Each structure stands twice: as structure tokens, then as C-alpha cells.
Amino acid sequence: MRKTNDSVDVGQDKIASVIKKELNEIVTYYDEKIALHGESPLGVDWNGSESQLLRFEQLSKLMSGQTAFSIADLGCGYGALNTYLKENFKGVKYYGYDISSNMLNSARKLHGDPATAKFIESSALLENVDFTVASGIFNVRQTNSSAKWREHIITTLDNINQYSKKGFAFNCLTTFSDAPKMKAHLYYANPCFFFEYCKNNYSRNVALLHDYELYEFTIIVRK
Ligand SMILES: C[S@@+](CC[C@H](N)C(=O)[O-])C[C@H]1O[C@@H](n2cnc3c(N)ncnc32)[C@H](O)[C@@H]1O
Numbered sequence: 001m002r003k004t005n006d007s008v009d010v011g012q013d014k015i016a017s018v019i020k021k022e023l024n025e026i027v028t029y030y031d032e033k034i035a036l037h038g039e040s041p042l043g044v045d046w047n048g049s050e051s052q053l054l055r056f057e058q059l060s061k062l063m064s065g066q067t068a069f070s071i072a073d074l075g076c077g078y079g080a081l082n083t084y085l086k087e088n089f090k091g092v093k094y095y096g097y098d099i100s101s102n103m104l105n106s107a108r109k110l111h112g113d114p115a116t117a118k119f120i121e122s123s124a125l126l127e128n129v130d131f132t133v134a135s136g137i138f139n140v141r142q143t144n145s146s147a148k149w150r151e152h153i154i155t156t157l158d159n160i161n162q163y164s165k166k167g168f169a170f171n172c173l174t175t176f177s178d179a180p181k182m183k184a185h186l187y188y189a190n191p192c193f194f195f196e197y198c199k200n201n202y203s204r205n206v207a208l209l210h211d212y213e214l215y216e217f218t219i220i221v222r223k
Helices: 021-037 049-063 080-088 101-110 146-163 191-201
Strands: 069-074 092-098 117-122 129-134 164-174 205-209 216-222
Touching: 021 101, 021 146, 049 080, 049 129, 049 164, 049 205, 049 216, 069 080, 069 146, 080 092, 092 101, 101 117, 129 146, 146 164, 146 191, 164 191, 191 205, 191 216
Parallel strands: 069 092, 069 129, 092 117, 129 164
Antiparallel strands: 164 216, 205 216
């Protein structure tokens, strides 16, 4: 299994800041979105609450039937997944990570209880959890090249794999999108490449979900 050394171990109560160089433009993009639209799906650049919820339903198949688990939400935005998890699972200890301080300010305001939810400014996981989900963090690449962005995704997945004891799930926009609708600042991933990468490097148990009505796919890795 592939491991990385670029993550930093910190104690449970420390707030760390780990943001990679290529993410500076992405921070500005999301800082502006939440400042403009507030704590709402539009504020995290989704079209609406229906698609945001559909993504949570796909990703949380990872934890189906589980109770009393810890979970990292890498790219948590204002923490909408925390609300979804509290409504659908029991005994959740939630760690929201994000690179945008505006997002984290909103998240801390909305989810005040540090006993069940903690928010951390970082692009890398910093402590072990049972599960990790990442929704929407690989979509906006701005001026980063495709090659650089794919390497960024792989480095991020390696970090997630290292810190997720039971499994993880993430989504990406798909190369199986209608060409006229594709945009230059977004990254469209080849689902077959990432399925194979996860099988070869992380676990024998990998699911590729590409059967829901969005131009994206979800990969679930179970250990
Ligand atoms: C499309 S929004 C989705 C927010 C949330 N996951 C949701 O579905 O409501 C993507 C979020 O990921 C954050 N983000 C992007 N790249 C990231 C990275 N590499 N590490 C941590 N956060 C990231 C952005 O700041 C933004 O808040």
C-alpha cells in the first residue's frame, strides 16, 4: 500500500494549518463563494440542496449499518454533512477539515459543540479516524494543469488512506460528461483510472458508483 510523508501529526486539540501551494487559488475561490451566498449549497458551489443531499447519500453508503464511529469530512464547507450524519447515524464523532477560513468560521458558528464536531484548517488529515469522506474537493482546479491536478488527487487519496482505518469515499466530476458543458477551470476524472488506482493501492474492496443522476462518480474503499 502506498503511503506519504507529507502529513503532519498533531495532538487532538491542536488546530493546524496545512495548505499546499497549488491550492491558493482554490482557497480564494471558495472564500468568495461562501462570502457571497452564505451557509447554503450555493455557498459551497453546488446548484442546490437536492444534489448536495444525493452526494451525501452516495458517500454514506460507506458507513451503512454502522454506529459509534469517528469520521473526517475533508472539504467540509460549512459542515452540511455533519447535520446529515446526525440525522441518519448514531454516535458520530465528526472532524471537518477545510482550506477556506471563511468556510470554517461558518461551520464553527453552525456546529458549536466541540464534543461531537471539531473543525480544522488543513488540506490533509492529521489524525486517525474510522472513516473519511470527501465531497467536491477535486472538482475546481482553476489554472492547475490536468497532470498536476491528478497528482494532487493521488497525494490527497494517499493521505486519506493512511488515516482512515475502516475505509473512505470520495467523488469526482466524470470524463463521461457532455463535452459542450465541460468547463476549463474544472477537473473531469476518468472513473476507470481511479477505480484501478484504489484497487491496486488501497484495498481489494472498492465500489465505483456511476449510476446516479449527476455528471460525477463516487468511489467507496472498504478495508
Ligand atoms: C464543493 S465544496 C463542498 C463542501 C461540502 N463537502 C459539501 O458537500 O457541502 C468543496 C469544499 O472543499 C474545500 N476544499 C477544496 N479542496 C480542498 C482540499 N484539498 N482540502 C480541504 N478542503 C478543500 C473548499 O474550500 C470547499 O469548502
